[in-house]
Amino acid sequence: MYLNEDKTAEDNLLPAMTSLLSERDDKVLFLKANEALDYGYVLEMMDRCRTVGATEVALITKAKVDEQAD
Numbered sequence: 001m002y003l004n005e006d007k008t009a010e011d012n013l014l015p016a017m018t019s020l021l022s023e024r025d026d027k028v029l030f031l032k033a034n035e036a037l038d039y040g041y042v043l044e045m046m047d048r049c050r051t052v053g054a055t056e057v058a059l060i061t062k063a064k065v066d067e068q069a070d
Contacts, residue, residue: 018052027053032060 001008003016021027029049033042049057 014048014052017049017054021053027055028058029054029056030058030060 001010001013003013003020008016017029021029031042031045031049033045046057
């Protein structure tokens with residue numbers, strides 16, 4: 001797991017997010033997940049973001065490249 005560009009152990013993730021949010025006026029977190037992850041786990045992470053004070057959780061998506069394009 002990463003928080004911003006820093007690799008973070010899962011046990012340290014919530015305290016690190018709490019600290020990060022406490023320093024910001026805007027309480028928006030952006031969540032980017034590997035497509036191989038279980039959907040339920042991603043929803044659980046969204047809930048964790050809210051429990052540490054995020055007022056909004058936005059998902060970051062990556063557009064697929066059109067394989068048919070020249």
